[in-house]
Amino acid sequence: MSQVQTTTATTHGGPQGYYExxxxxxxxxxxxxxxxxxxxxxxxxxxxxxMPDERVILTDADEIGAHPWYxxxxxxRQIEIGAYRYAQIAKVGxxxxxxxxxxxxxxxxxxxxxxxxxxxxxxxxxxxxxxxxMFQESVNRFVESAGIGNVAGAPAWFTxxxxxxxxxxxxxxxxxxxGILGGEEPIDHLQKAIMRAxxxxxxxxxxxxxxxxxxxxxxxxxHQWLEHHWPEMNPIKRQIMTLAFPIVMRTLxxxxxxxxxxxxHDMGIPDDVAKEIWWDSEESQKLLRDLFADVRMLADNxxxxxxxxxxxxxxxxxxxxxxxxRSAVGAAAH
Numbered sequence: 001m002s003q004v005q006t007t008t009a010t011t012h013g014g015p016q017g018y019y020e021x022x023x024x025x026x027x028x029x030x031x032x033x034x035x036x037x038x039x040x041x042x043x044x045x046x047x048x049x050x051m052p053d054e055r056v057i058l059t060d061a062d063e064i065g066a067h068p069w070y071x072x073x074x075x076x077r078q079i080e081i082g083a084y085r086y087a088q089i090a091k092v093g094x095x096x097x098x099x100x101x102x103x104x105x106x107x108x109x110x111x112x113x114x115x116x117x118x119x120x121x122x123x124x125x126x127x128x129x130x131x132x133x134m135f136q137e138s139v140n141r142f143v144e145s146a147g148i149g150n151v152a153g154a155p156a157w158f159t160x161x162x163x164x165x166x167x168x169x170x171x172x173x174x175x176x177x178x179g180i181l182g183g184e185e186p187i188d189h190l191q192k193a194i195m196r197a198x199x200x201x202x203x204x205x206x207x208x209x210x211x212x213x214x215x216x217x218x219x220x221x222x223h224q225w226l227e228h229h230w231p232e233m234n235p236i237k238r239q240i241m242t243l244a245f246p247i248v249m250r251t252l253x254x255x256x257x258x259x260x261x262x263x264x265h266d267m268g269i270p271d272d273v274a275k276e277i278w279w280d281s282e283e284s285q286k287l288l289r290d291l292f293a294d295v296r297m298l299a300d301n302x303x304x305x306x307x308x309x310x311x312x313x314x315x316x317x318x319x320x321x322x323x324x325x326r327s328a329v330g331a332a333a334h
Contacts, residue, residue: 049141061190062190103180141203185295243309245299
Protein backbone atom coordinates (compact mmCIF):
# COMPACT_ATOMS: atom_id res chain seq x y z
CA MET A 1 0.00 0.00 0.00
CA SER A 2 1.51 3.31 -1.06
CA GLN A 3 2.24 6.02 1.43
CA VAL A 4 1.19 9.60 0.72
CA GLN A 5 3.13 12.76 1.43
CA THR A 6 1.65 15.88 3.00
CA THR A 7 2.25 19.36 1.65
CA THR A 8 1.99 22.40 3.85
CA ALA A 9 3.25 25.93 3.66
CA THR A 10 3.74 28.69 6.18
CA THR A 11 2.79 32.30 5.64
CA HIS A 12 5.69 34.75 5.97
CA GLY A 13 6.32 38.27 4.74
CA GLY A 14 2.86 39.81 5.02
CA PRO A 15 0.38 39.81 2.11
CA GLN A 16 2.97 38.82 -0.48
CA GLY A 17 4.04 35.86 1.64
CA TYR A 18 0.40 34.84 2.00
CA TYR A 19 -0.13 34.96 -1.77
CA GLU A 20 3.03 32.92 -2.33
CA UNK A 21 1.66 30.37 0.12
CA UNK A 22 -1.58 30.16 -1.85
CA UNK A 23 0.39 29.62 -5.04
CA UNK A 24 2.39 26.83 -3.40
CA UNK A 25 -0.78 25.16 -2.09
CA UNK A 26 -2.45 25.42 -5.50
CA UNK A 27 0.53 23.89 -7.27
CA UNK A 28 0.62 21.08 -4.71
CA UNK A 29 -3.04 20.34 -5.41
CA UNK A 30 -2.22 20.02 -9.10
CA UNK A 31 0.81 17.76 -8.66
CA UNK A 32 -0.52 15.66 -5.78
CA UNK A 33 -4.22 14.92 -5.63
CA UNK A 34 -6.44 11.87 -5.37
CA UNK A 35 -9.65 10.64 -6.93
CA UNK A 36 -12.13 8.59 -4.96
CA UNK A 37 -12.69 5.93 -7.62
CA UNK A 38 -9.19 5.88 -9.07
CA UNK A 39 -6.83 5.86 -6.11
CA UNK A 40 -8.72 3.42 -3.88
CA UNK A 41 -8.82 -0.21 -5.09
CA UNK A 42 -12.40 -0.80 -4.00
CA UNK A 43 -12.63 -4.27 -5.56
CA UNK A 44 -9.26 -5.55 -4.33
CA UNK A 45 -9.92 -8.72 -2.26
CA UNK A 46 -7.81 -7.30 0.58
CA UNK A 47 -10.10 -4.27 0.75
CA UNK A 48 -13.32 -6.24 1.17
CA UNK A 49 -15.15 -6.42 4.48
CA UNK A 50 -16.10 -10.00 5.24
CA MET A 51 -17.85 -10.38 8.56
CA PRO A 52 -16.74 -11.30 11.09
CA ASP A 53 -13.69 -9.23 10.16
CA GLU A 54 -11.29 -8.73 13.07
CA ARG A 55 -9.56 -5.90 11.24
CA VAL A 56 -12.35 -3.52 12.31
CA ILE A 57 -11.87 -4.13 16.04
CA LEU A 58 -11.23 -0.72 17.57
CA THR A 59 -7.80 0.00 19.02
CA ASP A 60 -6.91 2.30 21.90
CA ALA A 61 -6.52 5.10 19.34
CA ASP A 62 -10.32 5.31 19.24
CA GLU A 63 -11.85 6.58 22.46
CA ILE A 64 -14.50 3.82 22.38
CA GLY A 65 -11.87 1.15 21.75
CA ALA A 66 -9.80 2.40 24.68
CA HIS A 67 -12.64 2.11 27.20
CA PRO A 68 -12.81 -0.93 29.53
CA TRP A 69 -16.45 -1.47 28.58
CA TYR A 70 -15.53 -2.15 24.96
CA UNK A 71 -12.56 -4.32 25.93
CA UNK A 72 -14.85 -6.47 28.09
CA UNK A 73 -17.14 -7.36 25.18
CA UNK A 74 -16.95 -10.55 23.16
CA UNK A 75 -14.87 -10.40 20.00
CA UNK A 76 -18.06 -10.72 17.96
CA ARG A 77 -19.56 -7.61 19.58
CA GLN A 78 -16.29 -5.70 19.25
CA ILE A 79 -16.33 -6.42 15.51
CA GLU A 80 -19.96 -5.33 15.15
CA ILE A 81 -19.38 -2.08 17.04
CA GLY A 82 -16.10 -1.44 15.21
CA ALA A 83 -17.76 -1.80 11.80
CA TYR A 84 -20.54 0.60 12.80
CA ARG A 85 -18.09 3.05 14.36
CA TYR A 86 -15.93 3.32 11.25
CA ALA A 87 -19.03 3.76 9.08
CA GLN A 88 -20.40 6.37 11.48
CA ILE A 89 -17.16 8.38 11.44
CA ALA A 90 -17.13 8.29 7.63
CA LYS A 91 -20.75 9.45 7.41
CA VAL A 92 -20.21 12.37 9.78
CA GLY A 93 -17.09 13.25 7.79
CA UNK A 94 -19.10 13.19 4.58
CA UNK A 95 -21.78 15.48 6.02
CA UNK A 96 -19.23 17.93 7.40
CA UNK A 97 -17.41 18.08 4.06
CA UNK A 98 -20.71 18.82 2.30
CA UNK A 99 -21.31 21.77 4.62
CA UNK A 100 -17.73 22.95 4.03
CA UNK A 101 -18.13 22.79 0.25
CA UNK A 102 -21.42 24.71 0.29
CA UNK A 103 -20.04 27.36 2.65
CA UNK A 104 -16.92 27.90 0.58
CA UNK A 105 -19.08 28.34 -2.53
CA UNK A 106 -21.15 30.96 -0.69
CA UNK A 107 -17.88 32.68 0.19
CA UNK A 108 -16.48 32.60 -3.34
CA UNK A 109 -19.57 33.86 -5.14
CA UNK A 110 -18.51 37.46 -4.43
CA UNK A 111 -14.81 36.93 -5.13
CA UNK A 112 -13.20 39.68 -7.20
CA UNK A 113 -11.25 38.97 -10.36
CA UNK A 114 -7.60 38.21 -9.70
CA UNK A 115 -8.15 37.10 -6.09
CA UNK A 116 -5.52 34.36 -5.56
CA UNK A 117 -7.67 32.80 -2.83
CA UNK A 118 -10.25 31.79 -5.42
CA UNK A 119 -8.01 29.28 -7.20
CA UNK A 120 -6.82 27.45 -4.10
CA UNK A 121 -10.28 27.42 -2.52
CA UNK A 122 -11.63 25.77 -5.68
CA UNK A 123 -8.83 23.18 -5.53
CA UNK A 124 -9.93 22.48 -1.97
CA UNK A 125 -13.58 22.15 -2.99
CA UNK A 126 -12.57 19.68 -5.71
CA UNK A 127 -10.62 17.59 -3.21
CA UNK A 128 -13.41 17.71 -0.65
CA UNK A 129 -15.85 16.47 -3.30
CA UNK A 130 -13.71 13.35 -3.72
CA UNK A 131 -13.61 13.00 0.06
CA UNK A 132 -17.41 13.06 0.15
CA UNK A 133 -17.50 10.31 -2.48
CA MET A 134 -14.94 8.07 -0.79
CA PHE A 135 -16.53 8.51 2.63
CA GLN A 136 -20.00 7.64 1.38
CA GLU A 137 -18.79 4.73 -0.74
CA SER A 138 -17.08 3.26 2.32
CA VAL A 139 -20.31 3.66 4.30
CA ASN A 140 -22.21 1.88 1.52
CA ARG A 141 -19.71 -1.00 1.52
CA PHE A 142 -19.91 -1.39 5.29
CA VAL A 143 -23.70 -1.23 5.31
CA GLU A 144 -23.91 -3.92 2.65
CA SER A 145 -21.22 -6.23 4.05
CA ALA A 146 -21.94 -5.88 7.75
CA GLY A 147 -25.72 -5.65 7.46
CA ILE A 148 -25.71 -2.49 9.54
CA GLY A 149 -28.72 -0.79 8.02
CA ASN A 150 -28.84 3.00 7.83
CA VAL A 151 -25.92 4.53 9.72
CA ALA A 152 -26.63 7.47 12.00
CA GLY A 153 -24.49 10.45 11.06
CA ALA A 154 -24.21 13.90 12.60
CA PRO A 155 -26.74 15.04 15.22
CA ALA A 156 -30.11 16.08 13.83
CA TRP A 157 -29.64 19.71 14.89
CA PHE A 158 -26.51 19.95 12.74
CA THR A 159 -28.10 18.58 9.58
CA UNK A 160 -31.22 20.70 10.11
CA UNK A 161 -29.14 23.86 10.54
CA UNK A 162 -26.76 23.03 7.69
CA UNK A 163 -28.29 25.61 5.28
CA UNK A 164 -27.86 28.32 7.92
CA UNK A 165 -24.29 27.21 8.69
CA UNK A 166 -23.28 27.26 5.02
CA UNK A 167 -24.69 30.77 4.60
CA UNK A 168 -22.05 32.04 7.02
CA UNK A 169 -19.50 31.37 4.29
CA UNK A 170 -20.85 34.47 2.57
CA UNK A 171 -22.23 36.44 5.53
CA UNK A 172 -19.29 36.06 7.92
CA UNK A 173 -16.43 34.05 6.42
CA UNK A 174 -14.38 34.54 9.59
CA UNK A 175 -16.78 32.46 11.69
CA UNK A 176 -17.05 29.94 8.87
CA UNK A 177 -13.28 29.42 8.68
CA UNK A 178 -13.21 29.01 12.45
CA GLY A 179 -15.89 26.35 11.99
CA ILE A 180 -13.81 24.61 9.33
CA LEU A 181 -11.00 24.19 11.83
CA GLY A 182 -13.49 23.17 14.54
CA GLY A 183 -14.37 20.12 12.47
CA GLU A 184 -11.16 19.41 10.57
CA GLU A 185 -8.71 19.52 13.49
CA PRO A 186 -10.42 16.81 15.62
CA ILE A 187 -10.92 14.32 12.75
CA ASP A 188 -7.34 14.90 11.62
CA HIS A 189 -6.11 14.19 15.16
CA LEU A 190 -8.19 11.01 15.40
CA GLN A 191 -7.11 9.64 12.03
CA LYS A 192 -3.43 10.31 12.68
CA ALA A 193 -3.71 8.56 16.05
CA ILE A 194 -5.27 5.49 14.39
CA MET A 195 -2.54 5.36 11.76
CA ARG A 196 0.24 5.81 14.34
CA ALA A 197 -1.25 2.91 16.30
CA UNK A 198 -0.86 0.62 13.29
CA UNK A 199 -4.00 1.35 11.31
CA UNK A 200 -7.04 -0.85 10.92
CA UNK A 201 -8.85 -2.34 7.92
CA UNK A 202 -6.92 -1.71 4.64
CA UNK A 203 -9.87 0.16 3.10
CA UNK A 204 -10.14 2.45 6.11
CA UNK A 205 -6.38 2.98 6.18
CA UNK A 206 -6.25 4.00 2.52
CA UNK A 207 -9.10 6.48 2.97
CA UNK A 208 -7.41 7.97 6.02
CA UNK A 209 -4.06 8.22 4.20
CA UNK A 210 -5.66 10.24 1.42
CA UNK A 211 -7.68 12.38 3.80
CA UNK A 212 -4.72 13.17 6.07
CA UNK A 213 -2.55 14.15 3.08
CA UNK A 214 -5.03 16.57 1.55
CA UNK A 215 -6.41 17.91 4.83
CA UNK A 216 -2.90 19.09 5.71
CA UNK A 217 -3.30 21.66 2.95
CA UNK A 218 -6.90 22.49 3.87
CA UNK A 219 -6.15 23.01 7.55
CA UNK A 220 -3.06 25.04 6.69
CA UNK A 221 -5.12 27.27 4.40
CA UNK A 222 -7.74 27.90 7.11
CA HIS A 223 -5.01 28.84 9.62
CA GLN A 224 -3.37 31.21 7.14
CA TRP A 225 -6.67 32.70 5.92
CA LEU A 226 -7.59 33.65 9.48
CA GLU A 227 -4.14 35.08 10.23
CA HIS A 228 -4.30 37.14 7.03
CA HIS A 229 -7.86 38.45 7.39
CA TRP A 230 -8.22 38.80 11.17
CA PRO A 231 -6.66 42.30 11.32
CA GLU A 232 -9.11 43.49 8.65
CA MET A 233 -12.14 43.15 10.95
CA ASN A 234 -13.46 46.20 12.76
CA PRO A 235 -12.87 46.21 16.55
CA ILE A 236 -16.44 45.24 17.44
CA LYS A 237 -16.55 42.27 15.08
CA ARG A 238 -13.06 41.20 16.17
CA GLN A 239 -14.18 41.13 19.80
CA ILE A 240 -17.28 39.08 18.91
CA MET A 241 -15.16 36.63 16.90
CA THR A 242 -12.66 36.41 19.76
CA LEU A 243 -15.38 35.25 22.14
CA ALA A 244 -17.05 33.01 19.55
CA PHE A 245 -13.81 31.30 18.53
CA PRO A 246 -13.59 28.71 21.37
CA ILE A 247 -17.37 28.19 21.45
CA VAL A 248 -17.56 27.30 17.76
CA MET A 249 -14.50 25.05 18.11
CA ARG A 250 -15.93 23.17 21.06
CA THR A 251 -19.39 22.79 19.53
CA LEU A 252 -18.16 21.36 16.23
CA UNK A 253 -15.68 19.13 18.02
CA UNK A 254 -18.65 17.33 19.58
CA UNK A 255 -20.35 17.02 16.18
CA UNK A 256 -17.26 15.24 14.85
CA UNK A 257 -16.08 13.28 17.87
CA UNK A 258 -19.23 12.36 19.82
CA UNK A 259 -21.60 9.88 18.13
CA UNK A 260 -25.19 11.09 18.03
CA UNK A 261 -27.71 9.65 20.47
CA UNK A 262 -29.01 7.37 17.71
CA UNK A 263 -25.51 6.15 16.86
CA UNK A 264 -24.75 5.42 20.52
CA HIS A 265 -28.02 3.51 20.74
CA ASP A 266 -27.22 1.53 17.60
CA MET A 267 -23.81 0.58 19.02
CA GLY A 268 -25.30 -0.25 22.42
CA ILE A 269 -23.10 2.16 24.36
CA PRO A 270 -24.57 2.66 27.88
CA ASP A 271 -25.20 6.26 28.93
CA ASP A 272 -22.76 6.10 31.84
CA VAL A 273 -20.02 4.77 29.56
CA ALA A 274 -20.73 7.48 26.98
CA LYS A 275 -20.48 10.12 29.70
CA GLU A 276 -17.03 8.85 30.70
CA ILE A 277 -15.81 8.68 27.11
CA TRP A 278 -17.10 12.19 26.20
CA TRP A 279 -15.67 13.95 28.34
CA ASP A 280 -15.77 13.09 32.04
CA SER A 281 -12.85 10.74 32.59
CA GLU A 282 -9.33 12.06 33.11
CA GLU A 283 -8.13 10.35 29.91
CA SER A 284 -10.95 11.81 27.81
CA GLN A 285 -10.38 15.30 29.20
CA LYS A 286 -6.72 15.06 28.18
CA LEU A 287 -7.80 13.96 24.69
CA LEU A 288 -10.16 16.94 24.47
CA ARG A 289 -7.33 19.30 25.34
CA ASP A 290 -4.96 17.60 22.91
CA LEU A 291 -7.41 18.08 20.04
CA PHE A 292 -7.00 21.85 20.27
CA ALA A 293 -3.24 22.27 20.67
CA ASP A 294 -2.80 23.55 17.10
CA VAL A 295 -5.85 25.78 17.44
CA ARG A 296 -4.45 27.28 20.64
CA MET A 297 -1.27 28.10 18.72
CA LEU A 298 -3.38 29.89 16.08
CA ALA A 299 -5.35 31.75 18.75
CA ASP A 300 -2.12 32.91 20.38
CA ASN A 301 -0.80 34.05 16.99
CA UNK A 302 -3.98 36.10 16.63
CA UNK A 303 -3.62 37.39 20.20
CA UNK A 304 -7.14 36.32 21.19
CA UNK A 305 -6.62 33.77 24.00
CA UNK A 306 -6.61 36.30 26.80
CA UNK A 307 -8.95 38.41 28.90
CA UNK A 308 -12.61 37.28 29.02
CA UNK A 309 -11.99 34.89 26.12
CA UNK A 310 -9.39 33.03 28.18
CA UNK A 311 -12.09 32.21 30.72
CA UNK A 312 -14.27 30.71 27.98
CA UNK A 313 -11.40 28.48 26.86
CA UNK A 314 -11.02 27.28 30.45
CA UNK A 315 -14.74 26.75 31.04
CA UNK A 316 -14.98 24.69 27.85
CA UNK A 317 -12.00 22.61 29.04
CA UNK A 318 -9.95 23.24 25.91
CA UNK A 319 -7.33 25.59 27.33
CA UNK A 320 -3.68 24.67 27.87
CA UNK A 321 -0.33 24.67 26.15
CA UNK A 322 -0.26 25.46 22.42
CA UNK A 323 1.63 23.38 19.87
CA UNK A 324 5.12 24.59 19.06
CA UNK A 325 4.31 23.90 15.42
CA ARG A 326 1.34 22.51 13.52
CA SER A 327 0.68 18.77 13.88
CA ALA A 328 3.10 18.37 16.77
CA VAL A 329 2.66 14.90 18.29
CA GLY A 330 1.50 14.72 21.88
CA ALA A 331 1.11 18.44 22.50
CA ALA A 332 -0.88 17.71 25.64
CA ALA A 333 -2.28 20.56 27.64
CA HIS A 334 -2.30 20.67 31.40
